[in-house]
Amino acid sequence: MATTTSQAPVESGAEPRPEAPAPAAPERRIRVGGLTGPGVASLLGALGGSLALTWLLYERILPLSGGQGFLLAWFLLFNALYFLVGRTQWDPRTARENSVRALAVSAGALVVTMIGFQIGFVAWKGWDAAHHQNFYTQDMEHSGALSPLDSGGAFDAIVGTLEQLGLATLFSVPLGIATAVYLSEVGGRAARAVRTVVEAMTALPSIVAGLFVLGVVILTLGLQKSGFAASLALSVMMMPIITRAAEVVLRLVPGTLREASYALGSSHWRTVWTVVLPTARRGLVTAVLLGMARGVGETSPVLLTSGFTSHTNWNPFSDHQVSLPLYIWNYVRQPYPYMVARGFAAAMALMGIVLLLFVTARLLGGRTTKEGTR
Amino acid sequence: MAPGEAAEDRPRRIVAPVTPADRLFRSGLRAAGMSVFVIMGLVALFLLLRGLQALRVAGGSFFTQTAWKPGSFGVASVLPDGVMIAVVALLIAVPVSLTTAVFISEYAPLWLRSFLISLVDLMAAIPSIVYGLWGLVFLQPNIVGLVRWMALHLGGFLPFLHVPEADIPSSYTSSTFIAGVVVSLMITPYITSLSREVMSQAPRGEREGAYALGSTRWGMVRSVVLPYSRGGIVGAVMIGFGRAMGETIAVALIISPNFSVTWHVLQNGANSIPSLIALRFGESDDLGLSALMAAGLVLFALTLGVNVLASTIISRSRTGAATAD
Numbered sequence: 249m250a251t252t253t254s255q256a257p258v259e260s261g262a263e264p265r266p267e268a269p270a271p272a273a274p275e276r277r278i279r280v281g282g283l284t285g286p287g288v289a290s291l292l293g294a295l296g297g298s299l300a301l302t303w304l305l306y307e308r309i310l311p312l313s314g315g316q317g318f319l320l321a322w323f324l325l326f327n328a329l330y331f332l333v334g335r336t337q338w339d340p341r342t343a344r345e346n347s348v349r350a351l352a353v354s355a356g357a358l359v360v361t362m363i364g365f366q367i368g369f370v371a372w373k374g375w376d377a378a379h380h381q382n383f384y385t386q387d388m389e390h391s392g393a394l395s396p397l398d399s400g401g402a403f404d405a406i407v408g409t410l411e412q413l414g415l416a417t418l419f420s421v422p423l424g425i426a427t428a429v430y431l432s433e434v435g436g437r438a439a440r441a442v443r444t445v446v447e448a449m450t451a452l453p454s455i456v457a458g459l460f461v462l463g464v465v466i467l468t469l470g471l472q473k474s475g476f477a478a479s480l481a482l483s484v485m486m487m488p489i490i491t492r493a494a495e496v497v498l499r500l501v502p503g504t505l506r507e508a509s510y511a512l513g514s515s516h517w518r519t520v521w522t523v524v525l526p527t528a529r530r531g532l533v534t535a536v537l538l539g540m541a542r543g544v545g546e547t548s549p550v551l552l553t554s555g556f557t558s559h560t561n562w563n564p565f566s567d568h569q570v571s572l573p574l575y576i577w578n579y580v581r582q583p584y585p586y587m588v589a590r591g592f593a594a595a596m597a598l599m600g601i602v603l604l605l606f607v608t609a610r611l612l613g614g615r616t617t618k619e620g621t622r
Numbered sequence: 623m624a625p626g627e628a629a630e631d632r633p634r635r636i637v638a639p640v641t642p643a644d645r646l647f648r649s650g651l652r653a654a655g656m657s658v659f660v661i662m663g664l665v666a667l668f669l670l671l672r673g674l675q676a677l678r679v680a681g682g683s684f685f686t687q688t689a690w691k692p693g694s695f696g697v698a699s700v701l702p703d704g705v706m707i708a709v710v711a712l713l714i715a716v717p718v719s720l721t722t723a724v725f726i727s728e729y730a731p732l733w734l735r736s737f738l739i740s741l742v743d744l745m746a747a748i749p750s751i752v753y754g755l756w757g758l759v760f761l762q763p764n765i766v767g768l769v770r771w772m773a774l775h776l777g778g779f780l781p782f783l784h785v786p787e788a789d790i791p792s793s794y795t796s797s798t799f800i801a802g803v804v805v806s807l808m809i810t811p812y813i814t815s816l817s818r819e820v821m822s823q824a825p826r827g828e829r830e831g832a833y834a835l836g837s838t839r840w841g842m843v844r845s846v847v848l849p850y851s852r853g854g855i856v857g858a859v860m861i862g863f864g865r866a867m868g869e870t871i872a873v874a875l876i877i878s879p880n881f882s883v884t885w886h887v888l889q890n891g892a893n894s895i896p897s898l899i900a901l902r903f904g905e906s907d908d909l910g911l912s913a914l915m916a917a918g919l920v921l922f923a924l925t926l927g928v929n930v931l932a933s934t935i936i937s938r939s940r941t942g943a944a945t946a947d
Binding site: 316317320341342344345348349351352353355356358359360362363365366367369370373423426427429430431433434438439441442444445446447448449451452453454455456457459460462463464467468484487488491515516517520538541542544545546547548551552573576577580581591592595598599602603606610 | 647648652656659661662664668722724725729730738743749751752755756758838861865867869875903911915922
């Protein structure tokens, strides 16, 4: 930033102060930012002008076609035009500021649109098969690729997903929370190394987790592919997510509470068990739910470890067990429209489970970002 | 006794008694913490053990062989191809993510901010197969027009955008570029939330100082927020790169695998290590499976290296910033 050159002299007494402010001028409120008439008008003008120009270029002058190209060209032209329009009335700094603001808003809008688009697209394509009630109550054992959508369904996959998710939660929650407690309550130099490894583990490619369980449980220990093996692979993915989210929450427990507990003469484990963990209860539930939401959609670990079957297998410990991601992966690549429709309906169900877990987590825990839970 | 003898008045030594229960508790927690090392160690160990057979057969040619056939296989084409997908993804995701991060941390009104943060988290939780379906069924047919335009008009002077058999519509699909676009959606939330986090930690005093000097908001962002969070942003981009290298299902759904290095990103045919594993493991014999394990080991080492480096950069930039003010 350039320093201001026109500084008022501040030596006291060097200049007599003016007796009183000019009496006639009423005080005017200075508005910083906010909407102004010309601002809105330039924005709308740039939007409309660039749209018209893009249409002209696209439909009349240049041999171009395609929706994305149109939107992209519109976006670029809009930014250029908005800056130019701004330049005609404001100084360069203000024009730049407004352009950057428009750019930032459009990036945010793009991200929101993409999320809505993903969810909406899956719901729209999945509705064909998902509005039949049998989709939730039947499996694919007696329905072939050409059977219409009012027979067969994803009951087997829903059962598999819920059981595998349950087992994976059972394995990863105690370990994940214990690690988080270690990081925040014991600490020390080793804890820093553990934290680095946990962060590296969050970024472990899911296919590697699948290969790992395939290599250990199935190839080395000789167990068959099963829901249990899949849940082990899911635990490897979920545990570091739970640990990181839980550690953030545990750090927010005020130190004074711990000190009060120590002052009453309680031991370390009593303090953690009766003061720290109960205080952070809601945040911990949020951490677990977020971990579950991330784990339930993992496809590649399941692909390598659970094996595919088209009948309902209630027992996760023996025999192949299908789950929703695997069901989608298998059916969507088949060249039969009904099977693709079933795949999309399963994707919609999976998305529904993810959303349910995610929204519950947010409602329960408020925000679990670095800013803290409320 | 004389009252002046203060030696008697020494403060009592305080010894916090560590009960056996506490000792047990702490060692239990320590064991849980150490389990992380054990798991990561076991992952490396078992991938190595299982991949050893293939590495012995292939020897050094594992890193120079481009084909992936029984008996002769190597990562010389899948690895660069995977890197290309990741680079395309980064080229799209980095500008979008950084602008979004600036929007969320600097421009969005407060009530919108927490909502957007949750939404970005949700974007990270959308299963990769959903992104894959979207890319396969919606994006691919719709983006062909743009791809063809780029290939015909820009391919002449930018050789990597060139598509050899330009008359056939199918030579524009299942390409590195389309896979990269989908992967860019998947890594956007990670880059966004990490860089937003470092941006929001930019010191308040400097921000207000910039405003006090008459800066506009963008001027403040450019002169305070961005320099302050440069390290964190670099780390976030690297984390995004690691994620992009490891994306499996969406890539596997979209690409049609080929085993020669694809320099033309718009051309049909692409590959990456995770999608190779996902698509090939079912039809592999013992040696083939071992070769996939070895490929998995390469991927594991690569992503681990990238991520450890990235988190070091991020944590260093944080501590450095904390001491700066």
